Amino acid sequence: MSNRSLVGRLFAAIWSGVDSVRKVLHLILLLFIFLLVFGAMQDTPLVLPDRAALVVQPYGYLVEQVEGHPFDRALAELAGDGRPQTLVQDIVDALEYAKDDDRIEVVHLELSSMLGGGLTKLQLVAAAIEDFKTSGKPVIASADFLSQQGYYLAAHADQVYLHPHGLVLIQGYGRWRTFYKDAIDLLRIDWNVFRVGTHKSFVEPYTRMDMSPEDRESSGRLIQQLWDLYQLDVETARGLDDGAIQAFTDGMLEKVEATGGDIALAAKESGLVDDLLNRIEVRETLIDYVGADPDNPDTHRAAGMYEYLAQMRVLQGSDARDENVAVIVAAGEILFGSQPPGLIGGDSTASLLRDARNDESVAAVVLRIDSPGGSSFASDIIRHEVIALREAGKPVVASMGNVAASGGYVIGMQADKVIASPSTVTGSIGIFGMFPTYQRTLDAIGIAVDGIGTTQLSGQLRPDREMSEQAKALFQLMIDDGYQDFITNVAESRDLDVGFVDENGQGQVWIGADALVHGLVDELGGRDDAIAAAAELAELDEGEYGTKLIEQRLSPGEQMIVDLLGTVSTLGFDVSGWAGRRTLVDDL
Numbered sequence: 001m002s003n004r005s006l007v008g009r010l011f012a013a014i015w016s017g018v019d020s021v022r023k024v025l026h027l028i029l030l031l032f033i034f035l036l037v038f039g040a041m042q043d044t045p046l047v048l049p050d051r052a053a054l055v056v057q058p059y060g061y062l063v064e065q066v067e068g069h070p071f072d073r074a075l076a077e078l079a080g081d082g083r084p085q086t087l088v089q090d091i092v093d094a095l096e097y098a099k100d101d102d103r104i105e106v107v108h109l110e111l112s113s114m115l116g117g118g119l120t121k122l123q124l125v126a127a128a129i130e131d132f133k134t135s136g137k138p139v140i141a142s143a144d145f146l147s148q149q150g151y152y153l154a155a156h157a158d159q160v161y162l163h164p165h166g167l168v169l170i171q172g173y174g175r176w177r178t179f180y181k182d183a184i185d186l187l188r189i190d191w192n193v194f195r196v197g198t199h200k201s202f203v204e205p206y207t208r209m210d211m212s213p214e215d216r217e218s219s220g221r222l223i224q225q226l227w228d229l230y231q232l233d234v235e236t237a238r239g240l241d242d243g244a245i246q247a248f249t250d251g252m253l254e255k256v257e258a259t260g261g262d263i264a265l266a267a268k269e270s271g272l273v274d275d276l277l278n279r280i281e282v283r284e285t286l287i288d289y290v291g292a293d294p295d296n297p298d299t300h301r302a303a304g305m306y307e308y309l310a311q312m313r314v315l316q317g318s319d320a321r322d323e324n325v326a327v328i329v330a331a332g333e334i335l336f337g338s339q340p341p342g343l344i345g346g347d348s349t350a351s352l353l354r355d356a357r358n359d360e361s362v363a364a365v366v367l368r369i370d371s372p373g374g375s376s377f378a379s380d381i382i383r384h385e386v387i388a389l390r391e392a393g394k395p396v397v398a399s400m401g402n403v404a405a406s407g408g409y410v411i412g413m414q415a416d417k418v419i420a421s422p423s424t425v426t427g428s429i430g431i432f433g434m435f436p437t438y439q440r441t442l443d444a445i446g447i448a449v450d451g452i453g454t455t456q457l458s459g460q461l462r463p464d465r466e467m468s469e470q471a472k473a474l475f476q477l478m479i480d481d482g483y484q485d486f487i488t489n490v491a492e493s494r495d496l497d498v499g500f501v502d503e504n505g506q507g508q509v510w511i512g513a514d515a516l517v518h519g520l521v522d523e524l525g526g527r528d529d530a531i532a533a534a535a536e537l538a539e540l541d542e543g544e545y546g547t548k549l550i551e552q553r554l555s556p557g558e559q560m561i562v563d564l565l566g567t568v569s570t571l572g573f574d575v576s577g578w579a580g581r582r583t584l585v586d587d588l
Helices: 002-042 070-078 088-099 119-133 148-154 181-186 201-207 213-238 244-250 252-258 263-269 279-290 305-316 346-358 376-391 439-444 469-494 498-504 512-517 527-537 556-570
Strands: 052-056 060-063 085-087 104-110 114-116 139-146 159-168 190-196 296-300 302-304 324-331 362-371 396-405 417-420 425-427 431-437 509-511 546-549
Touching: 052 088, 052 279, 052 305, 060 088, 060 119, 085 088, 088 104, 088 119, 088 305, 104 119, 104 279, 114 148, 119 139, 119 148, 119 213, 119 396, 139 148, 139 279, 148 213, 159 263, 159 279, 181 201, 190 201, 190 469, 201 213, 201 431, 213 244, 213 509, 244 252, 252 263, 279 296, 302 305, 324 346, 324 527, 346 362, 346 376, 362 527, 376 396, 376 469, 396 527, 417 512, 417 527, 425 512, 431 469, 469 498, 509 512
Parallel strands: 052 104, 052 302, 060 085, 060 114, 104 139, 139 159, 324 362, 324 546, 362 396, 396 417, 396 425
Antiparallel strands: 190 431, 425 509
């Protein structure tokens, strides 16, 4: 009887504990639902006044794809700890919406926080600015400081205002590298290098103390072409005399001396800016265009780009239809495995291409490439997925962004059509490998390595042992074979002679205009041209197809967490503790 009572009390205690947990879980669930509903009620959409200025304020670097896993990025943004990057397509879309929006009467291009961006990206944004201006609405650019890239965009505005204590810093293009060979020799490291390509210069910092003549010729030609394009675009947009930008940069010392050290005034007197206005004066100028904000009469009526985009994308709805051209962005270094956005993973990017192949609503694919290359093996995995798409009857167009070189060229070369911007940096058809060993370093401090193996290759991949001549020869044979595969695949995909590809390969880099001459690309154009070309190849009628961005997305669980934290944030709670803070080391 006593034992039964003890067992009964034990089960009763267990049930009581389970029931308590159940009640707590129910309470948490109800709280979660309450927060979502209450948050949704609080999250009112942006209400634009009848007249407003669209504020386009690029932050950090212009990119084709924002770096980081979507979940980590969402948490970082909620914590106010996002990476300093601005998506080019966001600016382009905002300007396109604003062009036909009667509420937007002027665009304020605020460029103080813009750090940089490749010339191709700048040209895409500039084209969107020029298209917006066809509406008859003005674009006003202002900045405390204008970098070379920031000034490129400012030059396309109707008026450019610089802070009286600011400056315009245009330095031209250059290519400077740090060379380590003497340090490597002092440290007694054997940096074994295997390469094919007289101009494949990536390895040179480890093998010499200066630029090779081949790299100096190739790099000099490339940066001069980019600088010529930059000057032509800016001088045309700004209405400056030919050579004005070169004269301003080369003669900056004399010009600043003539103004008594006032670099902002020197920029104005050289015609680079229209006037020197402080922030208050810029706001007053914009008030003249759109009126003062009723709630804050010290500033103008304005709509931030991201809030405006969020509203317009909801109002306009998805671009996807029954038949679509899918857009897949491949941006960053090419690496093994699955990688977050901002890097190209052999597995993760291949998976996106498979998603497009298996999606019945996708009729064609645009692979938007912005990559300097990376792993040849991972590049080949992606290349085969492009081939699989074509074999499935879905045309593929490779659209080259700022750079599509080496592995970045590999992943797009077997598309049905390859389109590059005139300023795209592409080519770099070459291959290399490196394997450092430090047995001499160990020997200098009294450490030796010894052992025994069953074959001549045993222990040959140990960094603390010298590579044998047999192992070096084997590595070089593999690199030679990789290069032969590279130029053969280029020749077959581009319908070129292998010898011709080799002549224009050897690691040489070309801008898009030269790549077209050498047969490495089919035509010059941007992302929109690639989408139109893909639709034409798929025989889709204009206006009868949509576009569909295929990218890594949050899982349902991750989305739920982000939504919950977003709701909590709107209620005034600090959620920064949920996202890990980046350190200076992370940003190196």
